Amino acid sequence: SQKIEQNSEALNIQEGKTATLTCNYTNYSPAYLQWYRQDPGRGPVFLLLIRENEKEKRKERLKVTFDTTLKQSLFHITASQPADSATYLCAWDTGGFKTIFGAGTRLFVKA
């Protein structure tokens, strides 16, 4: 079955460093991937979308890459700040209007 996997372990990094989160998918070739941010007890907030024919997308301190050969998307936050601490979810569509979300990776940025 179609599966989307994120590193379930939390990521702890120091303020100012670059955080890199991974999203892997199997048994499907999504036309695009989305990344969302979720704070505890709140709804996810859309951050970035990258299409299969785009290698990289940037928005301010955020960068997303999409490698269809490795079946992987990487999400980078440069010059990370404590305010970036949250859970980050990747998501894809299944081609039938359903969206599948990964379990998310918790990011902790220490001052």
Added chain:
Amino acid sequence: DSGVTQTPKHLITATGQRVTLRCSPRSGDLSVYWYQQSLDQGLQFLIQYYNGEERAKGNILERFSAQQFPDLHSELNLSSLELGDSALYFCASSVAAGAREETQYFGPGTRLLVL
């Protein structure tokens, strides 16, 4: 603030009971999505409605049902509740029919606790 509203914020009920969760989409959005998020399961897609009609179905239990009304607000009905139904329930909305690149805007969620 995403513009999506959900009521109630919190709900505590007993096993076997029935509850209704309500969602109002962003102004102008025609699609409404329902998700369940529990600690061990992540965000699970339940069902989508577009302009009053069911568009897509996920892993929604038969005890659960939803509808979208002419004013586009939606309700998720959960019946014969079990302890395992305790979770955060999110509603999201998007402009159109869930086209593949559409962004979904999530509401603040309803936290359901079944005792």
